[in-house]
Amino acid sequence: xxxxxxxxGALLLVMSVLVVFxxxxxxxxxxxxxxxxxEAAATFPWQLPQGFALPENIVWAWNNGKLGQSxxxxxxxxxxxxxxxxxxxSLAAYALVQLRPKGAFIWxxxxxxxxxxxxQMYLLPLFFMYQKTSLYDSQVGMVLFYTAIAIxxxxxxxxxxxxxxxxxxxxxxxxxxxxxFGIYLRIYMPLSVAAIAALFLFQFTWxxxxxxxxxxxxxxxxxxxxMAGLAGLxxxxxxxxxxxxxAGALLASVPTILIFVALGxxxxxxxxxxxxxx
Amino acid sequence: xxxxxxxxxxxxxxxxxxxWRRTEPYAYMLPAILFVxxxxxxxxxxxxxxxxxDWDGLTAPEFIxxxxxxxxxxxxxxxxxxxxTIIWVVATLLFPVxxxxxxxxxxNRIPLQEFFKAIFYLPYAISATSxxxxxxxxxxxxxxVNEVLKMVGLGTLAKPWLLMPPWNTITMLxxxxxxxxxxxxxxxxxxxxxxxxxxxxxxxxDGANAFQTFRRVILxxxxxxxxxxxxxxxxxxxxxxxxxxxxxxxxxxxSSETLAVTMYRESFVxxxxxxxxxxxxxxxxxxxxxxxxxxxxxxxxxx
Numbered sequence: 001x002x003x004x005x006x007x008x009g010a011l012l013l014v015m016s017v018l019v020v021f022x023x024x025x026x027x028x029x030x031x032x033x034x035x036x037x038x039e040a041a042a043t044f045p046w047q048l049p050q051g052f053a054l055p056e057n058i059v060w061a062w063n064n065g066k067l068g069q070s071x072x073x074x075x076x077x078x079x080x081x082x083x084x085x086x087x088x089x090s091l092a093a094y095a096l097v098q099l100r101p102k103g104a105f106i107w108x109x110x111x112x113x114x115x116x117x118x119x120q121m122y123l124l125p126l127f128f129m130y131q132k133t134s135l136y137d138s139q140v141g142m143v144l145f146y147t148a149i150a151i152x153x154x155x156x157x158x159x160x161x162x163x164x165x166x167x168x169x170x171x172x173x174x175x176x177x178x179x180x181f182g183i184y185l186r187i188y189m190p191l192s193v194a195a196i197a198a199l200f201l202f203q204f205t206w207x208x209x210x211x212x213x214x215x216x217x218x219x220x221x222x223x224x225x226x227m228a229g230l231a232g233l234x235x236x237x238x239x240x241x242x243x244x245x246x247a248g249a250l251l252a253s254v255p256t257i258l259i260f261v262a263l264g265x266x267x268x269x270x271x272x273x274x275x276x277x278x
Numbered sequence: 279x280x281x282x283x284x285x286x287x288x289x290x291x292x293x294x295x296x297x298w299r300r301t302e303p304y305a306y307m308l309p310a311i312l313f314v315x316x317x318x319x320x321x322x323x324x325x326x327x328x329x330x331x332d333w334d335g336l337t338a339p340e341f342i343x344x345x346x347x348x349x350x351x352x353x354x355x356x357x358x359x360x361x362x363t364i365i366w367v368v369a370t371l372l373f374p375v376x377x378x379x380x381x382x383x384x385x386n387r388i389p390l391q392e393f394f395k396a397i398f399y400l401p402y403a404i405s406a407t408s409x410x411x412x413x414x415x416x417x418x419x420x421x422x423v424n425e426v427l428k429m430v431g432l433g434t435l436a437k438p439w440l441l442m443p444p445w446n447t448i449t450m451l452x453x454x455x456x457x458x459x460x461x462x463x464x465x466x467x468x469x470x471x472x473x474x475x476x477x478x479x480x481x482x483x484d485g486a487n488a489f490q491t492f493r494r495v496i497l498x499x500x501x502x503x504x505x506x507x508x509x510x511x512x513x514x515x516x517x518x519x520x521x522x523x524x525x526x527x528x529x530x531x532x533s534s535e536t537l538a539v540t541m542y543r544e545s546f547v548x549x550x551x552x553x554x555x556x557x558x559x560x561x562x563x564x565x566x567x568x569x570x571x572x573x574x575x576x577x578x579x580x581x
Binding site for chain 2: 011014022023026028044092096099110111121126128147151209230231250
């Protein structure tokens with residue numbers, strides 16, 4: 001018995017040391033973001049700040065670092081992209097599951113095949129396609145692309161979810177004279193609210209975190225999404241204002257951390273979903 | 279589908295709506311198909327085509343057959359890139375996956391599980407770009423890592439980590455480990471907690487020590503989840519871009535590029551589009567091969 005407690009104590013000790021190491025990057029980043037840039041240059045990263053410069057640093061990143069525009073744009077891109085993708089994917093999933101057209105599985109594979117390639121496969125043609133059509137460096141172009149890239153995974157999840165809807169409910173609705181579209185809108189969608197909410201936040205997070213397509217398809221501060229903006233901020237000011245850049249990095253993570261805190265468990269389930277999906 | 283509707287009524291319905299009945303499902307699928315076809319599938323096919331051409335983006339692409347693919351093996355940068363990619367994959371298996379398993383085994387045996395899970399999982403809530411910015415600061419010449427080394431009397435080890443190969447790749451792997459270990463740990467923990475405790479008790483009664491129990495009982499039972507974690511980790515390690523692009527841009531002197539970064543640099547910095555496209559295809563081929571191996575291992579019939 002005492003040996004058991006001994007190993008348990010030893011494990012706790014090891015894990016606690018690891019936790020300290022794991023927290024160092026976040027704690028020092030946070031402490032530095034609380035300092036003025038002169039103070040940050042003159043003190044050790046783990047020294048407590050004298051004042052509270054975080055608000056100034058955030059305002060600086062938002063305005064001078066032009067992160068504010070990107071932040072607002074990304075809310076638009078991630079919100080609309082996820083919503084449009086869910087709307088289209090749910091309609092397609094409904095058709096596949098309920099209306100069962102000929103070759104349903106082939107159509108499913110066609111849409112789902114959008115997930116198998118590494119993103120590098122899309123970059124070049126997209127870039128030139130966007131330049132030719134004036135979608136390059138435009139808000140519309142960003143929303144359109146983020147919608148498209150989110151569709152295959154949404155279809156996968158919603159198709160799985162829709163197969164769990166009981167046929168008796170659908171049958172009753174048909175007897176009541178509901179059209180196919182009515183069944184989609186009044187039966188399938190309301191019965192999937194929880195799954196759709198989780199899916200929305202999952203896709204929102206993905207779009208929010210995207211860097212690759214942001215830097216490829218946009219360049220001006222009032223179009224580029226948040227991570228492209230953060231990359232630009234760091235590239236320009238890394239040497240001059242470290243606390244400002246770090247405040248920007250923290251600011252860019254606020255929405256995803258909020259989603260993480262609110263939805264910890266669901267995200268985990270979402271992760272296992274992605275895992276089984278790829 | 280409409281078994282309960284009286285035959286006559288159904289016939290009228292069918293006649294009136296037969297065109298729409300056949301078209302309706304396709305109408306519902308059309309928007310999704312169009313979006314995916316225009317923004318994903320067409321570009322993927324076009325990239326395949328471009329890889330067989332010489333193209334600078336200004337003039338028309340010129341067909342040159344397999345030239346780009348042969349060129350890959352002649353360029354030292356490509357060799358460096360392949361070696362770095364392999365290092366990323368192997369290191370991913372050792373650290374985010376191996377460490378994740380170890381942490382899961384530890385956490386499974388101690389109190390305060392939720393606390394430990396939350397701490398290790400926390401970096402996952404932060405974007406790769408933010409993590410790259412944070413770790414660039416950690417690893418800067420006067421950053422946290424060097425200051426800590428100086429404080430504990432190991433100042434001679436301090437160096438500009440991101441400017442010196444192979445330390446740039448090694449330290450970026452540290453950042454990647456910090457970012458992804460928590461998710462693997464949690465997946466392994468799910469697997470561990472689904473193992474019936476009496477199996478482990480039985481092994482102990484038979485006189486197996488902790489290590490033997492782990493080797494002979496726990497590890498085999500974890501196999502399904504291990505397959506999932508390993509494949510996802512390997513596929514993701516091939517695709518790492520954000521971390522490297524922000525921390526070193528693949529430098530200095532292209533020493534820390536992986537295939538994903540080389541593709542981007544050749545295409546959008548050097549504008550050797552055909553060559554960039556051929557690297558994209560090479561990368562896709564590898565990733566798809568791994569995905570197929572994975573799918574086969576999942577759908578393999580029970581023995």
